[in-house]
Amino acid sequence: MLKILVIGSINMDYVCTVDELPKKGETLLSNGFVDSGGGKGANQAVAARRLGAEVAMIGAVGKDVSGDKLIDSLRKEGINVDYIKRVDIPTGNAIVTVDKNGDNTIVVYSGANFQVDEELINSYEAVIEDNDFIILQLEIPMNTVLYSAKLAKKHGKKVVLNPAPAKELPKEIYEYIDYITPNETELARITGIDDIKLASKELVNRGAKNVVVTLGEKGSYYLGDGELEVESFKIEAVDTTAAGDSFNGALAVALGEGKSIEEALKYANAVGALTTTKIGAQVSLPYKEEVKEFLK
Numbered sequence: 001m002l003k004i005l006v007i008g009s010i011n012m013d014y015v016c017t018v019d020e021l022p023k024k025g026e027t028l029l030s031n032g033f034v035d036s037g038g039g040k041g042a043n044q045a046v047a048a049r050r051l052g053a054e055v056a057m058i059g060a061v062g063k064d065v066s067g068d069k070l071i072d073s074l075r076k077e078g079i080n081v082d083y084i085k086r087v088d089i090p091t092g093n094a095i096v097t098v099d100k101n102g103d104n105t106i107v108v109y110s111g112a113n114f115q116v117d118e119e120l121i122n123s124y125e126a127v128i129e130d131n132d133f134i135i136l137q138l139e140i141p142m143n144t145v146l147y148s149a150k151l152a153k154k155h156g157k158k159v160v161l162n163p164a165p166a167k168e169l170p171k172e173i174y175e176y177i178d179y180i181t182p183n184e185t186e187l188a189r190i191t192g193i194d195d196i197k198l199a200s201k202e203l204v205n206r207g208a209k210n211v212v213v214t215l216g217e218k219g220s221y222y223l224g225d226g227e228l229e230v231e232s233f234k235i236e237a238v239d240t241t242a243a244g245d246s247f248n249g250a251l252a253v254a255l256g257e258g259k260s261i262e263e264a265l266k267y268a269n270a271v272g273a274l275t276t277t278k279i280g281a282q283v284s285l286p287y288k289e290e291v292k293e294f295l296k
């Protein structure tokens, strides 16, 4: 079975639904509330697991109730949680607002996630060696992301970097990454270029082997071994939270199972679209069978 290791964040999401996103200085009454497992890392792990991969996660949570709940729920998903450390800092959380169009704002308190350090990664070198794909995001310290990518490449693993939330990337990281997967905003932020094709070319010039840009309702764009534009699926979105995360989990699963890049993008677009049909992060991630049915 395909083995995927996610090294990244684990958050408790507090989601309020509102008609309009709040403006500066405004107090709003929410018309609904959900708390849900979140964090880009954990979301990507759950997405990959529900799509059929064997998944393990390296991360950190606090010694608190949220930490207990999140570990428990990842374990129930069938994810190997043995490499998640408990620290004396509160579990990461995210305050999410979602409006009536499904658009959101997310503020993250990193907390325990910033305790995922090089030492922890080093202690799990054998775990990295034992997996096929390593998925990384930017909600843990940048030096840990760089170190993990380097270690993964040393062992010849496929490395997916979802550069979210967008931050300046160290120049040397590109040589360790097989797939870099920004959305439109992240791509512009990382490169300083607004045009999607030119910005993707810039990432290739920096050393990225394959660039996959998620474009929401416009689908996705690929530059690497050729160039591709793959359309999205038209679907009524109620909450876009974790759509990018499920896309990343799905991309790794599809590529790991031997699909072509075009088929993998179509599959990941479908998984991303399905994720927007429910409120919340992990609660909205689709299972393999649902995706199969949807693609019919």
Ligand code: RIB
Binding pocket: 009, 011, 012, 013, 037, 038, 039, 040, 043, 093, 094, 106, 108, 139, 241, 242, 243, 244, 245, 281
């Ligand atoms: O990508 C969505 C995720 O971003 C949320 O689950 C939240 O926790 C933040 O990490």
